[in-house]
Amino acid sequence: MNPGPSLELFGHPFSSYTWKVLIALYAYEVPFTFRMVGADHPENVEVVQTAGPQGKFPVLRDGENLLFETTSILEYLDRHHIGAGTLIPEDPDAATAIRMLDRVFDNYVMNVMQVVVDEHIRSPAAPDLARCAEARGRLERSYAWLEGWLQFYPAMDQVTLIECAAAPSLFYADWVHPIPEELPRLRQWRARLLALPPVARCVDEARPYRSYFPLGAPDRD
Incomplete structure (x- = not known):
């Protein structure tokens, strides 16, 4: 260590x-x-x-x-x-489960959100609306899946690979396509993640650069 x-x-x-x-x-x-x-x-x-x-x-x-x-x-x-086993369990099956969720947040939340962001960077005045709508639909599907998954994931303050992947992806994805009110578990978990001290520190350190966000950064976070 x-x-x-x-x-x-x-x-x-x-x-x-x-x-x-x-x-x-x-x-x-x-x-x-x-x-x-x-x-x-x-x-x-x-x-x-x-x-x-x-x-x-x-x-x-x-x-x-x-x-x-x-x-x-x-x-x-x-x-x-x-310390081995802190972010990723040493048990192979438990580690596989955590890695799977890591890929969900990277591939099905973060990278899908980035499609909309990239469109607004590519053409601020005329983004491809069909491509953006398709990406937003994919985000909705991911949100709904995560709402169900959260029934079985204990809310905790420990930081694992899941929290490292989830916090930034949900932070920015909610800016692009807000998490619907009918998904209360996911909305509450996002708020809980943003309240974790290491995540709150990242949020604060990023504040001076919010003008970079092509869709306009909300003031609520």
Whole structure:
């Protein structure tokens, strides 16, 4: 559990996937250096561009180890810097269940929400409305599934891989397509997640960048 002085996270405070890693680092007080990725920090951009095939952040550097893809980063942190079994259970079947939900939040919430965001970035005046409507419909289907799943998931303050994935995806997805009132479990869980200290810290650190959100950031969060 010795993080060493060389742990660095390359990302941006407004990035949902950067949050996914930051939540774990903050929750378990893992010492690290944050490396902002942006035009003012070309040296950090270069690290990200050379780390993976698509040059996407976040990227974690630990000495000579350079890791990309958030789930892989969190698995590495769990094993080497937080305490094996904290974010992901050591029991293989339980770990499989948690990884499955991690993919639900990344692939069926976060990435679906991003379709609408990308359309408004691509053409602010004329986004593809059919494509946006299709993505919103997919979000509704994911929301409904999660409402049912929450019957069996205990509300807790411990941060696992599920909370790391769920908090940023639901935070931004609700901006794009608000969670309907007829899904009270999901609405309440989103609020509970945002109240967790490591998540609240990410929300606050991202506030200066809300103007970047192409749909207009609501004032309610």
